[in-house]
Every structure is written in C-alpha cells, then in structure tokens.
Amino acid sequence: MICCLNPDCPNPLNPNGKKFCQSCGTPLVSLLRNRFRVIRVLSDEGGFGRTYLSEDIDKLNERCVIKQLAPKFQGTWSQKKAMELFAQEAQRLQELGEHPQIPTLLAYFEQEGCLYLVQQFINGDNLLKELQQRKKPHTAREIQAILLDLLPVLKFIHDRNVIHRDIKPENIIRHKSDGRLSLIDFGSSKQFTARVQNKSGTSIGSHGYSPLEQIRDGKAFAASDLFGLGATCFHLLTGTSPFQLWMECGYAWVSNWRQYLRTPLNAELDWVIDKLLKKDIQLRYQSADEVLRDLMPKQPLALPPAGKSTATIPVTKASNLPKSYGLLRILVLGSAFIMLFGFSESWYKHFRRIQTTLSSRLIHNSPSKNNPILGQALKINLSKVSLFKTLQGHENSVLSIAISPDGKTIASSGDDGYEGLRLRKIQLWNIATGTQISSLNTYSGHVNVVIISPDGKTLVSGNDDSSIKIWNLVTGRQIRTLTGHSDSVHTLAISPDSQTLISGSDDNTIKIWDLATGEQIKTLTGHTFWVRSVAISPDGVILASGSFDKTIKIWNLAKGYSIRTLAGNSQTITNVAISPDGKTLASGSRDRTIKLWNIATGREIRTLAGHDNTVTTVAFSPDGQILASGSRDRTIKLWNIATGEEILTLAAHTNTITSVTFSPDSKTLVSSSDDNTIKIWRLVE
Structure with a gap:
C-alpha cells in the first residue's frame, strides 16, 4: 500500500503502483527524500498536517514516525507559530535524543511545500490509551513505578535547561517489549533561559496538566513540568481527567484532589502527589531530585546484616x-x-x-553448598558463531519465537495487518532452509507469545485480547480458545508431559489449564503487577514467575501454592528461565542485569552485567552450558553459566531483541526483534 500525503485526504491508502491518489487525486510519493516509505496515518494534527507510521529503507525498513507540517493558512500568525514550534521540536530531539527514553531524531527536511520531522518509533501505547483499555485506575504501587521511571528522564532534560511544558498521559508511551516509559512530543518545549524566566510568553500547554504560571503568564520552570507529572499521576490514579476538572472549577481541584481517590494512598505517596500539585510554585517541588529523595526509602549508609539481600550485591553468608x-x-x-x-x-x-x-570473583573463591554452579567451571570455546539466515515475513515487530522439539520448525508471532482489518499472524518456518511453511491468522489482539508443546503436537498462543488459542501444529487448525484472563496474556509454559498449560497475564494472575480439555484448573494470585514470564522446571514440579512488581515467585505447581518470593531486584522482572538440570533460575530485569538464583534455597548465585539497556529475554541452552540474553540495546550476549563470564556478543539486529531460544541440540540459536526480523545463528564449538 502507498499512503497519500495530502493532509485533507479522507482515504489516504492506495494500492501499490498507483501514481495518483484514488480518493483525492493528489500525486503519490513513493519515498520521502528517497528514503522514507509512508505506511499509514497515525494521527491528524487538526489542519496543520498529519503524523505517519513509516519505514526507513536505509535502515533495513526499520519503523519510524514522520510528523508533517502543512498549515492551510499561509502567512498567518498561527502558521508562523506552528513552524516555530515544529523547528523547535526537531532541535530538542537533536539535543535530547541520546537518552534511551526520548525518541531519536532521524531527519528534518522540507519537501513540496511541507516540513517533515522523522523520529524513532516507540512501539507501545500512551498512558491515556492504556488507562482506557484497562478500564480501571492505576494502583499506588503502579504510580510509584511510573514516577521512578519518568523522574530521571525529567532530570535529564532539566539538567540540559529544557522544559517540556506539556507533560500529560498522551505524551508518555509504555514500550510493549519491556514496559519502559518514553517521553514524546517536544513541540512545546522551551529552552530555560533568563529571558524565559523574566518575560511573559505565549501560553502553551494543556489545561488541567499545566500549572498556573504557565497558562496565565507563559512562564515555565522545572517545577512546571513536575506539576504536569503530578496531574498525570492524579489522572491515572483516579480515572478523572484534570482537563474536565479545570473546565468545571479552574485550579480549585488541586486543593481537594484526594476526594477523587477510590482508596487512600500510603503516607509517602500522598505527600509526594500533594507537593507535586501545589498551585503556588514556591510550595511545589523544584527539581526531580527532590521528588526522588522523598520517594526513595530512607536507609543509612551501612552494610546490611549477614544473610540479607541487597539490590546490587549477590547474597552471600x-x-x-x-x-x-x-x-x-x-x-x-x-x-x-x-x-x-x-x-x-x-x-x-x-x-x-x-x-x-x-x-x-569473591564468591567464586568461596565454595558454598548453597551454590550449585560453583566448582563446576567449564571453559567454553565457540570457534565460530555465524548468522545463517535472516527471516523476513512479519510486517511489524516479531514478539515471540519457539522451536519444535524435533528442531525442524520455528513458530513466530507478530502484529501484522492492514488499516481496518488487522490480521494477527503466527508464522511457521523451516529452520533448515529458512523458508516459510505456513501462516495462521488469529483475528485477535497482538499475538504476544507462542509456545510449542514438548510432544510437538500443539501450538499455543497468548493474545492481547486476553484470550489463549490452541492449535494443531501439524494441520494448522485452531482447536479451541481459552478465556478467563481479564487482561493481555504475555507468557506461556507447558509441562514436560504436555498435559498442563500455564499462562501469565497483565491481570496480575497466573492460570493453570488442562491442555487437552481446555479446562481451567487453578488461578494463582500473589503478584501485584503484570506477570510477564513463567517457566516450569524439567521435572514439572516447580513453577517460576516474574513480574513487573520487581519480584520472582517460586510455586509448587502440583499443589498450587507459593514456596518463596525472590525480591532482590531493583527493577521490574522481564523474563525468567530454568536450567535443564532444574537447579538454577535466570532472571532478566530492567536494571540491565541478569541474576542467577539457586532454586532450592532461593539464594542469589551471581549477577551478570554487560548490557547497556533493559534485558528483555533469557534462555538456557539444552546442554546446560550457555545462557543467552537479549536486550533493548539491540544485542544478544552468550554467557558461560558455570563461571558467569561473557563469551561473546552478537550484534546484527537493529532494534530491541524480543526473544531468544536454542534448538534441542544446542547448536542453533534463534532470535527475534522489533526490527521485524528473525535471525538464525549457528553455534560451532
């Protein structure tokens, strides 16, 4: 399809090969600046242009966002102001795009009378859409996590003398792969200079989210952005729009904001929100650092008692x-x-x-019965790791991959489709040749995860619409759909005997199902935030689950009760995996590390650090020698399980790694990414 760039076109999508738009007659542009292919409209900017989802052909068709400025009223004040803000946004992205939670500027140019700004595509939903989809307000714990994620971003821009001036839920996107928040739309941002402080300017911002000094006087400070952050948290906590309250009663609502709460907040968060929402700027927080100090636990600088875990040092008696x-x-x-x-x-x-x-090294020199890996050091020499083939068949991010037990078939899930009719596809590939075998259309939400049963007969998919679909892997026919979760299903596991299915969901629960009948056996509760990863031990006795509540839970699968909780992580848990001998658990986290745990004792064995961004996926090789990890830093790392040493880094993907898995013989590694590709790697010793 080719997209018409006329901002007034009612039906901009056209079949490939057309020279003129079938709807409005405008000449069609196949590539902007001979580089960017426009796919579809993301949003309409109300007469000033549109925002488009596009592909950068110079970067292997990596997704990007193109903002178009095409004001209708040439020579007017509105047009001049729009052009000023547009150029300003490009300048800010150029300055700030080095931060991983701010989109990177890719290009800024003029073509055929329109201005275009090209920036990194953030694959996710903004917090307003997230609130509307979940149909319930956020919890205090979730709000605290949002604050801890966004405050360092605000500190980053404020330290560079930039004020965003439009902090609100629509301008904060949660990345689908790991939940990290990104701050977007710097069109209203302003350089914080003495002139800005002392002279009234244009009132820019969103009513209800922008403070009095910004709306009335056009002045903006770091404290002004912090008010917007407080109003955003209020909206997410209560489901009540600050804009509607501002329309009804101006700024009076900030004095009695607590009356809109469904349940009282803990004293710490209550204090923080109240101070963020102070009408008087002098009473408000003045910097992100001040807020962080009030949010962080007050702990003395002292060594913890023996046996207590910390967030940074592996546990050792x-x-x-x-x-x-x-x-x-x-x-x-x-x-x-x-x-x-x-x-x-x-x-x-x-x-x-x-x-x-x-x-x-300290721990390695001190053997302990609590550490099953120590004393088993094995030097691993991979003489050659080669990229065998890159599979291209998904139109959007490849979210999950699985390999059949016979090592012959890859199953992959992604979000593929077209405007109007969204076909969520599961692709099946021949691992030996890299050719596509078949495609299964689910007609449901994003296919977040796929898994193949150990007996090789069944394929299971977990979807964004909270459903689970069971497929006959041989025939490709859908057997049944399981319903019971109330939110997206992001993780699945199947017991070694292929009889039991485990699912984890954004409704904070884990469900146990009879795979043959589809009957729901039990629901496990205990996590207080999204469950994004589950793993079953090789003997089928132990279940491990990782959550965005920063904990890992170890469960007795047969009896359905929690054995212990592992809480040594400082950030959300993105992925868990259990070693082939069932003794070791690996967990990936947004703190950019991988932790290895003794499952029997719950003690941390060691921490593996080396990734430059969130660790999104981990997998053990079936021979028990190697751990593979993927990250938002676009790399895959291979680790020696016995020593914790990094063996090598694979860098060929151009976006976040979403999944890694080994073939049954441990000689092949398969990876998927937000760059829309699957890569097959050959490991040779």
Whole structure:
C-alpha cells in the first residue's frame, strides 16, 4: 500500500503502483527524500498536517514516525507559530535524543511545500490509551513505578535547561517489549533561559496538566513540568481527567484532589502527589531530585546484616566471605552512595561491571553448598558463531519465537495487518532452509507469545485480547480458545508431559489449564503487577514467575501454592528461565542485569552485567552450558553459566531483541526483534 500525503485526504491508502491518489487525486510519493516509505496515518494534527507510521529503507525498513507540517493558512500568525514550534521540536530531539527514553531524531527536511520531522518509533501505547483499555485506575504501587521511571528522564532534560511544558498521559508511551516509559512530543518545549524566566510568553500547554504560571503568564520552570507529572499521576490514579476538572472549577481541584481517590494512598505517596500539585510554585517541588529523595526509602549508609539481600550485591553468608571482605564492603557502600546521590550513567555502567566482576570473583573463591554452579567451571570455546539466515515475513515487530522439539520448525508471532482489518499472524518456518511453511491468522489482539508443546503436537498462543488459542501444529487448525484472563496474556509454559498449560497475564494472575480439555484448573494470585514470564522446571514440579512488581515467585505447581518470593531486584522482572538440570533460575530485569538464583534455597548465585539497556529475554541452552540474553540495546550476549563470564556478543539486529531460544541440540540459536526480523545463528564449538 502507498499512503497519500495530502493532509485533507479522507482515504489516504492506495494500492501499490498507483501514481495518483484514488480518493483525492493528489500525486503519490513513493519515498520521502528517497528514503522514507509512508505506511499509514497515525494521527491528524487538526489542519496543520498529519503524523505517519513509516519505514526507513536505509535502515533495513526499520519503523519510524514522520510528523508533517502543512498549515492551510499561509502567512498567518498561527502558521508562523506552528513552524516555530515544529523547528523547535526537531532541535530538542537533536539535543535530547541520546537518552534511551526520548525518541531519536532521524531527519528534518522540507519537501513540496511541507516540513517533515522523522523520529524513532516507540512501539507501545500512551498512558491515556492504556488507562482506557484497562478500564480501571492505576494502583499506588503502579504510580510509584511510573514516577521512578519518568523522574530521571525529567532530570535529564532539566539538567540540559529544557522544559517540556506539556507533560500529560498522551505524551508518555509504555514500550510493549519491556514496559519502559518514553517521553514524546517536544513541540512545546522551551529552552530555560533568563529571558524565559523574566518575560511573559505565549501560553502553551494543556489545561488541567499545566500549572498556573504557565497558562496565565507563559512562564515555565522545572517545577512546571513536575506539576504536569503530578496531574498525570492524579489522572491515572483516579480515572478523572484534570482537563474536565479545570473546565468545571479552574485550579480549585488541586486543593481537594484526594476526594477523587477510590482508596487512600500510603503516607509517602500522598505527600509526594500533594507537593507535586501545589498551585503556588514556591510550595511545589523544584527539581526531580527532590521528588526522588522523598520517594526513595530512607536507609543509612551501612552494610546490611549477614544473610540479607541487597539490590546490587549477590547474597552471600558472612561466614563464607573470604579475607577480602573489606573490598566487598567498599562495593556495597559505593552502591548505596550512588543510589542516594547519583552519578552519570556512563560512570555507573562502568562501576556496575567492575562491581559485578569483583563480587563474582569473591564468591567464586568461596565454595558454598548453597551454590550449585560453583566448582563446576567449564571453559567454553565457540570457534565460530555465524548468522545463517535472516527471516523476513512479519510486517511489524516479531514478539515471540519457539522451536519444535524435533528442531525442524520455528513458530513466530507478530502484529501484522492492514488499516481496518488487522490480521494477527503466527508464522511457521523451516529452520533448515529458512523458508516459510505456513501462516495462521488469529483475528485477535497482538499475538504476544507462542509456545510449542514438548510432544510437538500443539501450538499455543497468548493474545492481547486476553484470550489463549490452541492449535494443531501439524494441520494448522485452531482447536479451541481459552478465556478467563481479564487482561493481555504475555507468557506461556507447558509441562514436560504436555498435559498442563500455564499462562501469565497483565491481570496480575497466573492460570493453570488442562491442555487437552481446555479446562481451567487453578488461578494463582500473589503478584501485584503484570506477570510477564513463567517457566516450569524439567521435572514439572516447580513453577517460576516474574513480574513487573520487581519480584520472582517460586510455586509448587502440583499443589498450587507459593514456596518463596525472590525480591532482590531493583527493577521490574522481564523474563525468567530454568536450567535443564532444574537447579538454577535466570532472571532478566530492567536494571540491565541478569541474576542467577539457586532454586532450592532461593539464594542469589551471581549477577551478570554487560548490557547497556533493559534485558528483555533469557534462555538456557539444552546442554546446560550457555545462557543467552537479549536486550533493548539491540544485542544478544552468550554467557558461560558455570563461571558467569561473557563469551561473546552478537550484534546484527537493529532494534530491541524480543526473544531468544536454542534448538534441542544446542547448536542453533534463534532470535527475534522489533526490527521485524528473525535471525538464525549457528553455534560451532
């Protein structure tokens, strides 16, 4: 399809090969600037242009967003102001796009009388759409997580003297792959200078979300953005729009905002929201750092008692520590100092690597019965890892992959479709040749996850519409649909005997199903946020689950009760996997690390650090020697399980890695990505 760029065209999509739009007669442009292929309209900007979903052919058809400025009233004040803001947005993205939670500017140009701004595509929904879809307000815990995710972004832009001026739910997008929030739409942003502080300017912002000094006087400060953040949190907590309240009673609502709450907040969060929403700027928080200090737990700079876990140092009993205990103490103190006072991201990254390496060595030199990996060091030499083939068949992100037990077939899920009719596809591929075997259309929400049963007979998919679909893998026919979850299904696991199905959902629950009959056996509750990963031990006895509530739970699968909770992570858990011998659990997190745990004792074995962004997926090789991890940093890393050492890094994908999995013989690795591709790697020893 080719999209018409006339902002007034009522039906812009046209078949390929057409020279003129069938709807409005405008000449069609196949490539903007000979580089960008426009796919479809994302939004209409009310007479000033449109925003389009596009592909960058110079980057292997990577998705991007193109904003078009085509004002109708040439020479007017409105047109001049629109052009000023448009150029301003490009300038801000150029300055700030280095941050992983701010879109990167790809291009800015004029073509045929219109201005175009091209930026990175954030694959996800904004917080307003998320609120509308979930049909219930956010919890206090979820709001605190949102604050902790966004405040460092605001600190980043404020430290560079930029004020966003339009913080609201529509301008915050949650990435589908890992839940991280991105701040978008810098069209209203302004450089914070002495002139801005002392001179009234144009009133820009959104009523209800922008504070009095911004709406009335056109002045904006860091504290003004913090008011917008507070109003956003209020909206998500109550489901009540600040704009509607502003229409009814102006700024009076900020004095009695608590009356709209369904349940009272804890004292800490109540204090923070109240101070964010102060009408008087002098009484409001002045910086993101001030808010973070009130949100972070007040803990003294001291070494934790022996046996207690921390967020940064692998758990080790004091009695097992070597003589170099003082060095470990220094590492803990240094970590606490960084958490409280902060350093640059690059300094922190290097510190974490040094810290993890030293801690790993300390523990490795102190064998313990609680650590099943120690004493089994095995040197792994991969003489050659080659990219065998890249599979291209999905039109959008490839969200999940699975390999059949015979090692012959790959199943992949993605969000493919067209305007109006969305065909959510599951693709089946021949792993030996890389050719597509067949395609299964689900006609439902995003197919978030696919899995193949150990007996090779059944394919199961988990969908965004909260359903689970069961398929005959051989015939490709759908057997049944399971319903019971009230929100998206993002993770699945099947027991070794192929009789039991496990599903995890954004409704915070885990459900156990009879795979043969589709009967729901039990619902496991305990997580307080989205369940995004589940894994079953090889003997079918243990179930592990990872959640955005920053915890991992270990369950007795047969009896359906929780054995223990692992809570040593400082950020959300994105993925969990259990080793082939059933002794070790690996967890990936948004804190950019992988943790290895002793399943029997619940103790942390070691932390693997090396990725530069969120770890999105982890997988053990069937021979038990290698752990593969994928990340938002667009790389795959292979680790020696026995030593914790990084073996090598695979860098060929051009976007977030969404899934990795090994073939049954451990000689092939398959990866999927938000770059719309699947890659097959050959591992040779």
